[in-house]
Amino acid sequence: MIAQCDGIKLLEQMLSEKRFRHSLSVRDEAVRLARRYGADEQKAEIAGLYHDVTKDMGPAEQLKMCDEFGIMLNAVERSSYKLLHALTGACYTRERLGVDDEEIFGAIYYHTTGRADMTLLEKIIYMADYVEPLRDFDGVEPVRAIVYEDLDRALLLALDNSFFELLGKHAQIHPNTLEARNFLLEKRQ
Ligand code: DGI
Ligand code: FE
Ligand code: FE
Ligand code: FE
Known part of the structure; x- marks a missing residue:
């Protein structure tokens, strides 16, 4: 596995300055959440750090990576290329950075849409991405x-x-986003 300091240098080269700072911030938030909820802090640190590793690659490069990594795309993923960085980021982290861990893979893979019955680490990365202190959008404070x-x-x-x-933008809803929400509502009944 790539050493942490080399990984940070690589990220800095691959990402815009803003996206790089966001990645460090998600890493730190993920570690705090892991400590609070009793998840593996080291896994949270690595998943948080690399979750957006491929985010600044363009649509053509994303599609090429999907092909290389053998990722099968559904109709929503094919038409909303912003969703691809989660899939390619998980594969990149495993294949290129040598992070061989299923939980970290899942946490990165599902960080944009979520899914039904998320693991604790998946929830932590999804939420760290949402609430990290540099985030500033409507509705973040109550969360x-x-x-x-x-x-x-x-x-x-x-x-x-x-x-x-998504409704406001007339964007397609990914099935995983819908299933993540339905699953939580079903559990609360
Ligand atoms: O990569 P970040 O900007 O840090 O955050 P993210 O990975 O959560 O990506 C957010 C983007 O993903 C945002 O532009 C909305 C989009 N997105 C999330 N869920 C869905 C979605 N887009 C579509 N079309 N459908 C979804 O269900
Ligand atoms: Fe992301
Ligand atoms: Fe997110
Ligand atoms: Fe992010």
């Missing part, structure tokens, strides 16, 4: 206010916000 009290309620609120945002 920040509860994310250290009730992780599932914060996740539901974040998913609700994402739905509103």
